[in-house]
Amino acid sequence: xxxxxxxxxxxxxxxxxxxxxxxxxxxxxxxxxxxxxxxxxxxxxxxxxxxxxxxxxxxxxxxxxxxxxxxxxxxxxxxxxxxxxxxxxxxxxxxxxxxxxxxxxxxxxxxxxxxxxxxxxxxxxxxxxxxxxxxxxxxxxxxxxxxxxxxxxxxxxxxxxx
Amino acid sequence: xxxxxxxxxxxxxxxxxxxxxxxxxxxxxxxxxxxxxxxxxxxxxxxxxxxxxxxxxxxxxxxxxxxxxxxxxxxxxxxxxxxxxxxxxxxxxxxxxxxxxxxxxxxxxxxxxxxxxxxxxxxxxxxxxxxxxxxxxxxxxxxxxxxxxxxxxxxxxxxxxxxxxxxxxxxxxxxxxxxxxxxxxxxxxxxxxxxxxxxxxxxxxxxxxxxxxxxxxxxxxxxxxxxxxxxxxxxxxxxxxxxxxxxxxxxxxxxxxxxxxxxxxxxxxxxxxxxxxxxxxxxxxxxxxxxxxxxxxxxxxxxxxxxxxxxxxxxxxxxxxxxxxxxxxxxxxxxxxxxxxxxxxxxxxxxxxxxxxxxxxxxxxxxxxxxxxxxxxxxxxxxxxxxxxxxxxxxxxxxxxxxxxxxxxxxxxxxxxxxxxxxxxxxxxxxxxxxxxxxxxxxxxxxxxxxxxxxxxxxxxxxxxxxxxxxxxxxxxxxxxxxxxxxxxxxxxxxxxxxxxxxxxxxxxxxxxxxxxxxxxxxxxxxxxxxxxxxxxxxxxxxxxxxxxxxxxxxxxxxxxxxxxxxxxxxxxxxxxxxxxxxxxxxxxxxxxxxxxxxxxxxxxxxxxxxxxxxxxxxxxxxxxxxxxxxxxxxxxxxxxxxxxxxxxxxxxxxxxxxxxxxxxxxxxxxxxxxxxxxxxxxxxxxxxxxxxxxxxxxxxxxxxxxxxxxxxxxxxxxxxxxxxxxxxxxxxxxxxxxxxxxxxxxxxxxxxxxxxxxxxxxxxxxxxxxxxxxxxxxxxxxxx
Numbered sequence: 001x002x003x004x005x006x007x008x009x010x011x012x013x014x015x016x017x018x019x020x021x022x023x024x025x026x027x028x029x030x031x032x033x034x035x036x037x038x039x040x041x042x043x044x045x046x047x048x049x050x051x052x053x054x055x056x057x058x059x060x061x062x063x064x065x066x067x068x069x070x071x072x073x074x075x076x077x078x079x080x081x082x083x084x085x086x087x088x089x090x091x092x093x094x095x096x097x098x099x100x101x102x103x104x105x106x107x108x109x110x111x112x113x114x115x116x117x118x119x120x121x122x123x124x125x126x127x128x129x130x131x132x133x134x135x136x137x138x139x140x141x142x143x144x145x146x147x148x149x150x151x152x153x154x155x156x157x158x159x160x161x162x
Numbered sequence: 163x164x165x166x167x168x169x170x171x172x173x174x175x176x177x178x179x180x181x182x183x184x185x186x187x188x189x190x191x192x193x194x195x196x197x198x199x200x201x202x203x204x205x206x207x208x209x210x211x212x213x214x215x216x217x218x219x220x221x222x223x224x225x226x227x228x229x230x231x232x233x234x235x236x237x238x239x240x241x242x243x244x245x246x247x248x249x250x251x252x253x254x255x256x257x258x259x260x261x262x263x264x265x266x267x268x269x270x271x272x273x274x275x276x277x278x279x280x281x282x283x284x285x286x287x288x289x290x291x292x293x294x295x296x297x298x299x300x301x302x303x304x305x306x307x308x309x310x311x312x313x314x315x316x317x318x319x320x321x322x323x324x325x326x327x328x329x330x331x332x333x334x335x336x337x338x339x340x341x342x343x344x345x346x347x348x349x350x351x352x353x354x355x356x357x358x359x360x361x362x363x364x365x366x367x368x369x370x371x372x373x374x375x376x377x378x379x380x381x382x383x384x385x386x387x388x389x390x391x392x393x394x395x396x397x398x399x400x401x402x403x404x405x406x407x408x409x410x411x412x413x414x415x416x417x418x419x420x421x422x423x424x425x426x427x428x429x430x431x432x433x434x435x436x437x438x439x440x441x442x443x444x445x446x447x448x449x450x451x452x453x454x455x456x457x458x459x460x461x462x463x464x465x466x467x468x469x470x471x472x473x474x475x476x477x478x479x480x481x482x483x484x485x486x487x488x489x490x491x492x493x494x495x496x497x498x499x500x501x502x503x504x505x506x507x508x509x510x511x512x513x514x515x516x517x518x519x520x521x522x523x524x525x526x527x528x529x530x531x532x533x534x535x536x537x538x539x540x541x542x543x544x545x546x547x548x549x550x551x552x553x554x555x556x557x558x559x560x561x562x563x564x565x566x567x568x569x570x571x572x573x574x575x576x577x578x579x580x581x582x583x584x585x586x587x588x589x590x591x592x593x594x595x596x597x598x599x600x601x602x603x604x605x606x607x608x609x610x611x612x613x614x615x616x617x618x619x620x621x622x623x624x625x626x627x628x629x630x631x632x633x634x635x636x637x638x639x640x641x642x643x644x645x646x647x648x649x650x651x652x653x654x655x656x657x658x659x660x661x662x663x664x665x666x667x668x669x670x671x672x673x674x675x676x677x678x679x680x681x682x683x684x685x686x687x688x689x690x691x692x693x694x695x696x697x698x699x700x701x702x703x704x705x706x707x708x709x710x711x712x713x714x715x716x717x718x719x720x721x722x723x724x725x726x727x728x729x730x731x732x733x734x735x736x737x738x739x740x741x742x743x744x745x746x747x748x749x750x751x752x753x754x755x756x757x758x759x760x761x762x763x764x765x766x767x768x769x770x771x772x773x774x775x776x777x778x779x780x781x782x783x784x785x786x787x788x789x790x791x792x793x794x795x796x797x798x799x800x801x802x803x804x805x806x807x808x809x810x811x812x813x814x815x816x817x818x819x820x821x822x823x824x825x826x827x828x829x830x831x832x833x834x835x836x837x838x839x840x841x842x843x844x845x846x847x848x849x850x851x852x853x854x855x856x857x858x859x860x861x862x863x864x865x866x867x868x869x870x871x872x873x874x875x876x877x878x879x880x881x882x883x884x885x886x887x888x889x890x891x892x893x894x895x896x897x898x899x900x901x902x903x904x905x906x907x908x909x910x911x912x913x914x915x916x917x918x919x920x921x922x923x924x925x926x927x928x929x930x931x932x933x934x935x936x937x938x939x940x941x942x943x944x945x946x947x
Contacts, residue, residue: 023280037192038185040415042364043448047870050364078185087183095179098839102669103182104364104415110183129878136870138364138416139669141846141907142878144839 009070011036012080020067027051029067030077038078038107042136049135052108053077059115078107081114089159090114090152099148101139109135113149122153166751169682170898173835176674177689178667187413190368190385191445198370199228201431201444202282204272204289205454206264209300209524209863210311211293213264216272220288226277227285228438231430233261239433240399242424246493247640251323251520254314254490256527258399258426258433264293265313265488266524267865268453270426275434275442298524298863302462302483305521313488313522322490322520327502329477329514332575337513342477346468348553350546355932356538356912358460358485359855361531361847362875363668365415366446367455371431373439379406380432386424387417387666388707389698391643395424400432407432411696417668418847419530420455422707423492449868457857458531460485461498463542465505468513469550473564477513478505478546482538484520484528491527495520496641500535500627503578507543508587508625508801509565514577524863532847533626533908540624544913545931548621548920558621558917559600562591569891573796580627582799583893583901586827591623593887594803594825603807611925615809617820618922622804622910626828628902629715630706631794644705646793647712649719651680651727653786655773657766659684660692661723664704665716667695670904671836672713678832679717679898683724684765685751702789714893714900717832719792721897726788731768734786737779738763738771798893798901802826804845804910806918815941817853817919819882827889828903829896837903838886844907845884850876852912856934 004019011034018033025044030036030053039062042050046064053062054076062075081088090113093099100106109132116123116131123131128149137145181187206213218230241255260271272289276282299305299313305320313320329337343349370383380402386392389409397404414421427444434442446454465480484498495518502518547565551558566587567574574582595601603619610617630636631645650662661680665672673693681688694700706712728748735753736746739761746753754762768786771777775784807821824845831837854874858866867873892899916930919940923930928943 021280031192032194036185037189038187040189040365041191042366042415043870045448045869045871048364048875078183082184091183094183095175098176098835100179100182101671101839101843102363102365102414102416103178103187104189104669106182107185132878134877136364136875136877138362138418138847138875139843140839141842141844141884142881143842143884145878 005068007067007071009072010074012076018067022066022068024067025063026065026067026070027062030062036077036079040104040107042104049112050105050108052111052135054111054115059112078111081110088114089155090117093152093155094148097144097148097151099140099145105135105137109137109145113152117153117156121157123149164750166681166685166687169678169688170830170832172678172833174674174678174688174833176671176836177677178671178673189365189413189415190370190383193370193383193412195370195372195441198441198443199275199277199438200279200282201273201275201434201442202279202286203270203427203450204286204291205450206260206267206269206271208264208293208295209267209298210296210313211264212296213260213262213271214292214294217290218272221274221285224281224285224288226281227274229275229434230272231259231433232272233257233259238401239429240401242395242399244490244492244494245642246496247642248323248325248495248499249640250325251495252317256426256489256491258429266526267863268526269488273430275438300523300525300859300861300863302485302521302523305523313524320522322486322522323495325499325502325518327516327518327578329512329577330579331512337477337577339477339479339513339515342513343468346476347471348469349466350469350549350553351466352545352549352931354463354465354542354545356459356461356541357851357933358457358857359851360456360458361418361420362873363416363418363420366448366451367421367425367427368445369427369431370441370443371435372441373435375439379408380435381408381410382432383410383412384428385414385421386411387421387668389666389696390664390703391707392424392428393698396428396432399429409698411666414666414668418532419534422530423456448870452868452873453526453865456491456529457487457526458497458528459538459851460528461501461538465542465546467546467550469554471554473551473554473556473561475509475511475550475565478511479515481517481519484518485523485525486520487523487525487527489527491529494527494529497535497538499639501539503580504536504539505543506577507540508567508585508623510567511565512577525859532844532905536626537848537909537912540622540909541912541916541933544622545916548917559591559595562621562623563588581796583796583895584891585799585801586891587623587801590801590803590825590827590889593889594805594823597885597887598805598807598821598823616812616922618808618810618918618920620806620914620916620918620921622914622917624802624909626800626902626906626909627797628800628905629794629798629896631715631797633705633793646705646791647715647719648702648704648789648791649716649723650702650789651723651787653727653765653769655770657764657769658690658692659686660694661720662694662701663716664701665695665712670713670840671833675713675832675836676716676720679720680724683721685749686765702791712902713904714798714896714902715792715794717900718897719790722790722792723788726790727786730786730788731765733779733782734772735763735768738777795895798829798896800828800901800903800906802906804914806914808915808918808922810919810922810940812944815937815944817915817935817940821885822882823885825887825889826906827891828906829891829893829901830899831888831890834888837888840904841886841907842884844905845911846876846881848908848911849881851933852915853880853934853936
């Protein structure tokens with residue numbers, strides 16, 4: 001149990017290496033070994049979605065993966081979303097439309113939204129609900145989250161049109 | 163109006179967001195320190211048992227374990243006090259670790275500190291606790307039976323208190339409750355059951371304690387809503403001077419009341435840190451949260467209303483049994499007391515009697531949660547109104563109109579002893595009915611039924627008491643806390659403004675809101691106001707601590723502190739401008755001579771002079787700052803009305819919300835964007851409790867809902883689109899006219915939905931008198947033919 005394993009992976013586009021016990025979750029490795037505390041833990045049993053990261057581009061719950069399972073894979077976290085000082089349109093929209101209050105679910109919400117808009121640039125309200133159905137927010141009542149996603153979709157569409 | 167005026171009422175984007183949307187927030191779990199070690203807590207697997215002994219020897223031997231504590235190590239350590247001690251309430255307290263006996267599943271029994279949380283949890287498995295199980299009581303009915311197992315032996319039985327609320331008028335004279343019932347044309351009776359649910363913030367509780375070897379002081383980073391109160395309570399439990407403790411609060415991932423209470427772990431991390439001389443961290447996991455952080459709400463209510471033929475409610479009387487859980491936790495009795503004084507709602511009901519009975523059970527202690535007894539009362543009152551309307555054959559909206567306190571009747575002295583500051587209850591109802599097109603809905607209802615669509619319309623009117631104070635009133639009801647908030651404002655030598663508040667932001671946007679108030683008062687750019695919060699060594703003591711509806715009190719404190727600073731600016735400015743102070747005004751970020759705008763100094767000019775102090779008016783002290791402690795003159799009463807339109811599926815019992823209209827009136831609004839967010843979030847949380855959420859125990863007191871797969875929070879699929887409308891009736895008591903609003907959304911969803919489902923199923927005589935209104939409940943209430 002105490003044996004340490006070397007795990008090499010790519011995090012936010014940069015090569016990373018961690019030495020972890022086999023039982024350490026990917027979420028804990030990101031937070032504790034790589035200092036990326038933007039990935040939040042709300043339940044640690046795969047329901048709340050706060051720990052959502054992009055695993056080879058797909059949203060996954062990092063509390064349900066062991067760090068050793070990430071060897072050789074590419075992980076995207078909330079910290080990798082902005083390009084320097086330039087926020088991602090989804091980040092901007094969540095602030096503009098008040099899609100967050102305490103901000104604890106927000107990294108997971110934003111990454112799930114980024115994934116949605118990548119595949120469905122103009123989602124219907126039902127498609128938004130389907131995509132965010134696994135992310136719990138206890139503060140907002142979701143209405144302004146839906147508006148944030150719609151706002152981000154509109155901003156990204158007009159950005160593309162320019 | 164210039165760009166730097168009129169910040170109150172503006173739809174300002176939040177300054178809190180930038181770090182949070184980038185994953186750069188700093189929550190308790192994100193904190194790390196050199197040499198830091200990690201705590202884990204062993205919890206009772208039994209609901210009620212003698213604790214015969216705890217053997218920690220094997221755990222101590224595990225490599226990586228540094229220390230273990232049981233109650234045997236806690237000589238000299240006190241219990242967390244009960245803050246709300248109604249006259250006549252039996253003595254209680256929260257032990258740091260269970261001694262001799264455990265009283266609920268989840269009660270802390272021992273704690274371990276190790277090199278990592280993983281190892282600390284390994285060590286818990288090596289602790290051998292010896293229990294002798296006792297019979298349990300898991301509901302108020304069984305707790306009150308003759309011969310029931312007694313949870314707190316010193317009490318003699320399981321009743322913490324029987325408290326009577328006699329209905330009184332403004333002079334303190336009792337109404338005539340028996341006369342009201344004797345004169346009634348109809349009497350409606352009901353037994354209501356309010357479910358056990360709670361705030362369940364997405365961030366669990368978290369702590370890092372760090373002992374300072376130089377000062378022997380303690381710094382506690384804590385996910386507390388109430389840093390100052392936590393400091394006061396910790397000093398008493400640990401037996402150390404309050405001045406030796408500094409509590410700091412990082413970002414909080416929601417609180418909703420449950421982080422208002424103090425808990426055993428707060429003391430444990432401090433004790434370990436003192437013993438080990440190292441920083442000690444504890445982050446609650448979700449299972450622990452569901453079984454170790456306070457629950458709330460659970461009540462059984464037996465009530466009756468006396469009704470006249472014309473719909474007038476002549477009186478309400480009855481009893482409330484509050485399920486307090488195994489200990490009276492902090493303010494455990496408080497919510498039930500609030501329910502007990504609030505059942506007359508927003509109606510002119512003068513004859514009233516209510517008995518509040520606090521009952522211990524072998525369950526998690528019950529305490530604070532957004533709404534604090536109010537939603538429980540709203541459910542009961544609004545269901546009674548609905549039943550009264552049916553009993554005398556009137557429309558439920560009509561009965562409300564008949565009984566509302568009228569806008570010209572304020573201040574209103576409620577029969578429960580409350581003073582209502584202001585309101586326009588009829589306007590809120592009419593607005594909601596108009597928006598939902600009530601008359602049309604009623605017309606189409608019969609036709610829909612003929613087509614097999616069971617549509618119901620449910621009204622839920624609410625009042626939301628907030629801004630607890632003045633402090634002496636809290637003393638009258640045994641509430642050992644205070645109503646005030648302090649605020650300090652410092653203008654630096656360059657004219658920059660910093661405000662210091664004891665409020666702890668939980669996610670409401672407190673920092674943005676308070677900065678808006680200060681910017682408004684000084685006529686400066688909102689971005690030029692800094693807000694300092696979350697550090698007991700810097701911020702003013704708060705009497706009450708942060709709650710969803712305290713911004714009104716904190717904002718009033720800022721208004722008053724700003725007045726102190728502006729007055730000083732005028733005195734210094736007048737001196738520099740060689741004018742009389744009465745000829746100088748504060749305007750648009752500076753001081754100027756009335757009628758001579760060219761004779762003007764900016765706030766920065768005045769500040770520079772105030773700090774240099776080379777040329778001040780005689781007797782004026784240097785620097786430019788002001789403090790004000792605002793103790794509310796009286797409670798503020800926000801109010802509103804929800805209307806739910808639902809379709810009920812007779813085959814499955816499923817309740818589909820077709821429309822949900824909200825009219826809210828919370829007095830002066832500081833930031834409409836944030837108010838919308840607060841109301842929507844409150845409604846969603848109310849809907850969660852109305853439809854889904856419940857802590858479920860089996861007959862042995864085992865908690866069955868220990869994960870998010872069993873305790874169901876509303877997801878984006880369950881929360882309907884809310885049609886929100888805001889009205890403004892200012893409070894005459896608060897500077898600025900503010901009322902509390904952060905809890906308002908929670909009050910009516912249960913009532914509105916229960917009324918709507920009962921209305922939909924009227925042809926079957928179904929009455930929904932309990933929450934949560936699950937498909938299973940609805941289906942079970944339907945006739946089976």
